[in-house]
Each structure stands twice: as C-alpha cells, then as structure tokens.
Amino acid sequence: MRTWEREGYTVVEKEFDYDLHEFEVVKGEEVVATITPSDIENMNEIIEALDAGEDVNGWEDGSGNTISVK
Incomplete structure (x- = not known):
C-alpha cells in the first residue's frame, strides 16, 4: 500500500474489497x-x-460528498 504526502494532509491507500483499494485522507x-x-x-x-x-x-x-481538507 502506498502513501502520498500533500501540504497539510496525507493520502493512504488501504485494502478494501479484494483487488479494490480505498484511500484515506488523513x-x-x-x-x-x-x-x-x-x-x-x-x-x-x-x-x-x-x-x-x-x-x-x-x-x-x-458516496456523493465533496472532499475539503482545511
């Protein structure tokens, strides 16, 4: 699983459903x-x-929500 660093937050790849992964914004x-x-x-x-x-x-x-990291 990978991680991407951004200014003020991190995106972390996580196992979700077999080959399909989800991404947590932390x-x-x-x-x-x-x-x-x-x-x-x-x-x-x-x-x-x-x-x-x-x-x-x-x-x-x-899920229809717009992401806004402040």
Missing part, C-alpha cells in the same frame, strides 16, 4: 475523508492523479 491523526472508487479502473485513475501530484480538494469521495 490530517494530523484524523481520517477526514475516505475515497472509495467504484471499480478498478476508477481506482487506477485515482492513483495516476495522486502520482501526478493532484490535490484531493474538490474530489468526490464515492
């Missing part, structure tokens, strides 16, 4: 959001975006 010691991809293709798109340095603010968490 600020300090608190999980402020969990991004749950709908399928493997969506999960790979999330990983590519994180690898490219994208910020998760404004992303949808998979």
